[in-house]
Amino acid sequence: MKCPFCGNADSQVKDSRPSDDGAAIRRRRSCPNCGGRFTTFERVQLRELVILKRNGRRTPFDRDKLERSLAIALRKRPIQPEQVEQMVSRIVRQLESLGETEIPSSVVGDFIMKALKGVDEVAYVRYASVYKDFRATGDFARFLGDEGLDDDTNPARDGAPRG
Numbered sequence: 001m002k003c004p005f006c007g008n009a010d011s012q013v014k015d016s017r018p019s020d021d022g023a024a025i026r027r028r029r030s031c032p033n034c035g036g037r038f039t040t041f042e043r044v045q046l047r048e049l050v051i052l053k054r055n056g057r058r059t060p061f062d063r064d065k066l067e068r069s070l071a072i073a074l075r076k077r078p079i080q081p082e083q084v085e086q087m088v089s090r091i092v093r094q095l096e097s098l099g100e101t102e103i104p105s106s107v108v109g110d111f112i113m114k115a116l117k118g119v120d121e122v123a124y125v126r127y128a129s130v131y132k133d134f135r136a137t138g139d140f141a142r143f144l145g146d147e148g149l150d151d152d153t154n155p156a157r158d159g160a161p162r163g
């Protein structure tokens, strides 16, 4: 499993056990390259979803990729791996309940933003800043104003990683 932090192709499994609901296998992993720690969940996939990207290309929905996006947005935030997994499960259920096989990537992005907003505003703004591709600080200020968030959640001062 690729390290979500440094991109190292390999990681070591430290611990492996069933999740609380028994529907998944939970694995604690660590990266020998950067020392980063993360958790993966192995589960049965019931339906194949296809994501329709903005450039018109189609790609199979990748639950791990969704989890990595959330984990990166939530990095160093006080959120447990189980909470991330619950968010992922909720988003997947929402996607499946749309009843569509093909789902535009923008719909997935919106679900992710809504999920993050309910859990951690800093992570939400981090994700939104990448997702909405802000280039100028003015865009940020306008966005924060639009969203009614106060200055404390400005990731520029929080040292949030960009790209």
Ligand SMILES: [Zn+2]
Residues within 6 Å of the ligand: 003, 004, 005, 006, 007, 008, 031, 032, 033, 034, 035, 036
């Ligand atoms: Zn790493």
